[in-house]
Amino acid sequence: MKISFSKILMPQKHNLVIFFSEGQKLAGSLKKIDLKTDGQISRAIKNSDFKGKNGQNLEVISPNKMSVSKILLVGIGDIKKQDSLLAENIGGKTANLLNKSKAEMAYLILDKIDGMQITFEKYCAHLLIGLRLGNYQFNKYLKSKLKERRNSLKEICLMANNFPLIKKDFNYINKVIDGVFLTRNLVSEPSNVLYPKSFAEISKTLEKSNMKVEILLPNQIKNLKMNALLGVAQGSINEPRVVVFKYDGGSKNERPLAFIGKGVTFDSGGISIKPSQGMEDMKWDMGGAGVVAGLMSSLSNRKAKVNAIGVVGLVENMPSGSAQRPGDVVQSMSGQTIEVINTDAEGRLVLADILWYTQKKYKPSIMIDLATLTGAIIVALGEKYAGLFTNNDLLAERLSDAGKKVNELVWRFPLSKDYDKLINSHIADVKNVGSRGAGSITAAQFLQRFVNKTPWAHLDIAGVTWGNLPKPTVPKGGTGFGVRLLDQFIRDNYEK
Numbered sequence: 360m361k362i363s364f365s366k367i368l369m370p371q372k373h374n375l376v377i378f379f380s381e382g383q384k385l386a387g388s389l390k391k392i393d394l395k396t397d398g399q400i401s402r403a404i405k406n407s408d409f410k411g412k413n414g415q416n417l418e419v420i421s422p423n424k425m426s427v428s429k430i431l432l433v434g435i436g437d438i439k440k441q442d443s444l445l446a447e448n449i450g451g452k453t454a455n456l457l458n459k460s461k462a463e464m465a466y467l468i469l470d471k472i473d474g475m476q477i478t479f480e481k482y483c484a485h486l487l488i489g490l491r492l493g494n495y496q497f498n499k500y501l502k503s504k505l506k507e508r509r510n511s512l513k514e515i516c517l518m519a520n521n522f523p524l525i526k527k528d529f530n531y532i533n534k535v536i537d538g539v540f541l542t543r544n545l546v547s548e549p550s551n552v553l554y555p556k557s558f559a560e561i562s563k564t565l566e567k568s569n570m571k572v573e574i575l576l577p578n579q580i581k582n583l584k585m586n587a588l589l590g591v592a593q594g595s596i597n598e599p600r601v602v603v604f605k606y607d608g609g610s611k612n613e614r615p616l617a618f619i620g621k622g623v624t625f626d627s628g629g630i631s632i633k634p635s636q637g638m639e640d641m642k643w644d645m646g647g648a649g650v651v652a653g654l655m656s657s658l659s660n661r662k663a664k665v666n667a668i669g670v671v672g673l674v675e676n677m678p679s680g681s682a683q684r685p686g687d688v689v690q691s692m693s694g695q696t697i698e699v700i701n702t703d704a705e706g707r708l709v710l711a712d713i714l715w716y717t718q719k720k721y722k723p724s725i726m727i728d729l730a731t732l733t734g735a736i737i738v739a740l741g742e743k744y745a746g747l748f749t750n751n752d753l754l755a756e757r758l759s760d761a762g763k764k765v766n767e768l769v770w771r772f773p774l775s776k777d778y779d780k781l782i783n784s785h786i787a788d789v790k791n792v793g794s795r796g797a798g799s800i801t802a803a804q805f806l807q808r809f810v811n812k813t814p815w816a817h818l819d820i821a822g823v824t825w826g827n828l829p830k831p832t833v834p835k836g837g838t839g840f841g842v843r844l845l846d847q848f849i850r851d852n853y854e855k
Contacts, residue, residue: 450489451831484528538657539839546837555673594682604669617723621730622648629702646824647729650841735798748803
């Protein structure tokens with residue numbers, strides 16, 4: 360969607376959207392437009408229940424003496440409650456309204472308003488961000504007769520008298536939204552299109568002068584003794600890859616922040632095969648890797664003042680004559696041996712090797728991994744929160760605070776020696792599943808055995824990677840959850 364800016368003018372075509380606060384009087388631009396239409400707007404308001412409340416809207420079709428198709432009044436609610444998240448929500452709802460009316464282009468008018476919780480300029484920028492987020496659609500495979508299901512909205516022009524400041528704020532955030540869309544696109548791709556090799560090739564296209572992308576091939580992975588990762592991949596004809604993003608935006612001697620992603624491009628469960636119902640959803644079991652790719656692209660595009668490493672382990676978990684069996688024992692890159700009780704608990708095996716590789720090779724100041732790791736986290740938290748597990752209280756606090764700012768919420772779970780005992784194996788150093796209870800916790804305990812004393816956090820994003828119900832800024836499908844959370848976390852705590 361193209362977004363442009365101008366001073367407040369009287370548009371001569373397309374659609375006009377005017378944002379209207381609760382209890383607002385006809386003044387400023389709205390009064391001028393009302394006079395232009397011989398009072399048609401004021402009469403429409405008088406003859407309706409429209410009060411400018413959040414969620415209300417009112418259409419004036421073919422307004423008098425104006426060549427625009429229609430005027431859409433959108434209620435934003437109480438001025439004192441307006442903040443960045445509410446602005447995005449209203450923007451997303453507006454995109455939905457415009458698409459329902461098959462609008463291709465719309466002009467937005469918003470007179471300067473005082474009394475908000477953020478500056479007017481930031482409010483407008485977040486309104487546009489919400490429009491863009493809400494207008495997102497993965498329509499790559501909508502062909503022929505399905506074209507009518509495509510979103511119609513292609514262009515927005517925001518008209519405000521101080522638009523240069525709004526444009527500056529918007530452009531900064533918009534680079535992060537590009538990363539969100541990259542993640543949504545990756546998560547939405549079918550597994551016959553997105554598999555380890557093709558994911559790695561897409562990652563390579565993100566390389567820039569300030570970010571290098573290295574792809575580790577199967578022989579290199581084998582030479583590094585990543586046998587836990589290789590064990591997951593051995594049942595598939597699609598060979599594994601490990602992708603390393605290296606972004607240098609901070610000082611030369613500054614230790615990097617590290618972000619690690621589980622990239623199971625399809626998860627059948629392996630020999631411990633999943634039920635057929637719902638297995639198609641396992642195309643997005645690479646959600647953690649998708650977030651890392653989107654985040655690293657965002658940091659590169661906005662020239663973040665940090666050093667960062669992104670590492671993703673890409674495999675396909677399939678059953679075959681060569682597949683890993685329940686009861687197998689593998690020796691991980693760390694030297695620890697792992698008894699594989701369940702081949703469907705494969706993501707933690709992939710993460711074990713790449714967590715170890717990342718801390719040993721790059722010596723990061725912190726490590727944060729993201730993974731669609733357990734169904735148990737969905738039972739516990741549904742689709743609202745990601746599960747947070749960490750060995751560092753400050754890291755937990757900072758991630759929680761960042762999440763609240765962008766409405767990507769996390770909920771902390773405990774880690775302890777008592778839970779850790781549940782994954783002790785009788786024949787190996789550790790087994791890949793614990794007892795029936797505390798499934799998400801024992802999965803995190805498993806990962807903790809591969810991070811030593813590095814400040815580390817694990818985000819179990821199984822419940823938030825894919826949205827089954829559409830929201831104003833998150834249409835049904837891939838959510839991109841995690842990109843904005845981690846970008847906000849970095850901006851708040853590491854950029855000077």
